[in-house]
Amino acid sequence: MVNTTIKTTKSQEIFAAAQNLMPGGVSSPVRAFKSVGGQPIVFDRVQGAYIWDVDGNRYIDYVGTWGPAICGHAHPEVISALHAALEKGTSFGAPCALENVLAEMVIDAVPSIEMVRFVNSGTEACMAVLRLMRAFTGREKVIKFEGCYHGHADMFLVKAGSGVATLGLPDSPGVPKSATSNTLTAPYNDLEAVKALFAENPNEIAGVILEPVVGNAGFIPPDAGFLEGLREITHEYGALLVFDEVMTGFRIAYGGAQEKFGVTPDLTTLGKIIGGGLPVGAYGGRRDIMEMVAPAGPVYQAGTLSGNPLAMTAGIKTLELLQKPGTYEYLDKITKKLSDGLLQIASECGHEACGGQISGMFGFFFTGGKVHNYEDAKKSDTVKFGRFHRGMLERGVYLAPSQFEAGFTAIAHTEEDIEQTLAAAREVMSSL
Numbered sequence: 278m279v280n281t282t283i284k285t286t287k288s289q290e291i292f293a294a295a296q297n298l299m300p301g302g303v304s305s306p307v308r309a310f311k312s313v314g315g316q317p318i319v320f321d322r323v324q325g326a327y328i329w330d331v332d333g334n335r336y337i338d339y340v341g342t343w344g345p346a347i348c349g350h351a352h353p354e355v356i357s358a359l360h361a362a363l364e365k366g367t368s369f370g371a372p373c374a375l376e377n378v379l380a381e382m383v384i385d386a387v388p389s390i391e392m393v394r395f396v397n398s399g400t401e402a403c404m405a406v407l408r409l410m411r412a413f414t415g416r417e418k419v420i421k422f423e424g425c426y427h428g429h430a431d432m433f434l435v436k437a438g439s440g441v442a443t444l445g446l447p448d449s450p451g452v453p454k455s456a457t458s459n460t461l462t463a464p465y466n467d468l469e470a471v472k473a474l475f476a477e478n479p480n481e482i483a484g485v486i487l488e489p490v491v492g493n494a495g496f497i498p499p500d501a502g503f504l505e506g507l508r509e510i511t512h513e514y515g516a517l518l519v520f521d522e523v524m525t526g527f528r529i530a531y532g533g534a535q536e537k538f539g540v541t542p543d544l545t546t547l548g549k550i551i552g553g554g555l556p557v558g559a560y561g562g563r564r565d566i567m568e569m570v571a572p573a574g575p576v577y578q579a580g581t582l583s584g585n586p587l588a589m590t591a592g593i594k595t596l597e598l599l600q601k602p603g604t605y606e607y608l609d610k611i612t613k614k615l616s617d618g619l620l621q622i623a624s625e626c627g628h629e630a631c632g633g634q635i636s637g638m639f640g641f642f643f644t645g646g647k648v649h650n651y652e653d654a655k656k657s658d659t660v661k662f663g664r665f666h667r668g669m670l671e672r673g674v675y676l677a678p679s680q681f682e683a684g685f686t687a688i689a690h691t692e693e694d695i696e697q698t699l700a701a702a703r704e705v706m707s708s709l
């Protein structure tokens with residue numbers, strides 16, 4: 278059933294030319310496949326659960342443009358809404374009624390959000406939220422967790438996940454010490470470490486920011502009581518709790534991790550899904566905090582393309598599609614089938630592996646035991662993962678090209694897609 282001799286000549290030619298034009302041949306590091314070896318495939322088009330490369334090969338896609346494609350790529354209703362919006366222009370740089378529509382949808386959905394500001398990326402949202410945390414509390418230090426990724430702004434490039442973890446970079450050159458001197462880190466799922474940081478830095482910590490379910494060090498869910506514990510500690514010390522839901526927002530539940538786990542942070546960052554595949558980000562939260570943002574308040578933050586009508590349109594349509602009854606139950610069902618199947622096959626083929634899923638987000642590591650944090654994740658056999666990744670690619674399955682990235686399903690994935698994926702996984706795992 279599977280084709281293990283795919284031809285990728287055109288991909289190779291295009292990527293070779295790209296290396297002369299762009300650093301590493303890419304516009305974002307993980308795309309270069311450095312940690313899994315081999316060459317990236319160059320995409321030509323995407324539709325539903327599938328992508329086609331420039332050589333005409335089709336793959337079942339579990340990256341979903343790193344999260345936004347939860348309805349499947351190029352959903353006809355999103356595309357048709359975009360066509361209509363395009364006729365009216367691409368950017369206004371002025372208020373637009375579509376912003377109100379998406380803002381209301383976000384406020385209705387996400388428990389912590391009473392007011393929202395739209396930006397152009399998750400990175401921007403996290404940069405802005407940090408400034409706001411500091412302004413509101415009058416404190417400068419912030420706690421982040423090892424392996425969590427909050428975009429590529431200087432102050433977050435400390436023990437960061439995603440591409441930084443994938444490429445094994447300690448920190449990035451060019452980040453001045455002064456930019457990170459107020460960034461404290463703790464291992465994920467370690468409440469005692471967080472308590473110790475608060476005790477050591479009394480009245481100095483503005484707040485705690487985290488991925489409530491980690492996706493950027495691989496998929497790591499919070500231990501029972503971890504999110505609740507953070508909520509209590511931050512209350513106790515008069516600090517803010519910020520959930521970076523750029524990845525988990527509208528993915529693990531319509532209202533994100535805060536709905537799923539019943540823990541309400543003070544502020545939340547969003548991105549990916551709320552732009553339906555167009556560049557977007559957002560931050561929002563308690564009204565008393567958000568009213569500090571300019572021009573309502575003194576905390577400056579702005580953007581030429583922010584709230585632009587195309588991103589708003591794609592976001593609105595995507596959220597409308599997600600509101601259909603049964604969406605998250607379906608995502609949970611197919612993703613569980615995939616995740617359980619992968620672990621079962623790994624075990625039958627004699628590989629140590631662990632992993633899991635929540636709704637449309639999943640991951641597995643080639644390591645035994647449970648992964649609670651980034652240190653555990655790093656014990657994975659990344660060489661084996663690289664071989665697995667390549668084998669899956671050759672059998673028409675596109676997985677994130679890193680052991681340290683979560684996978685994503687879409688409502689466009691069918692049971693048959695999952696079965697084909699598992700059949701491919703069995704072939705590859707038995708040959709590793």
Ligand SMILES: Cc1ncc(COP(=O)(O)O)c(C=O)c1O
Nearest residue numbers: 398399400426427428523524548
């Ligand atoms: C949790 C989280 N925060 C922030 C970001 C940065 O978002 P962007 O890539 O849109 O700048 C990402 C990106 O993957 C993310 O997963």
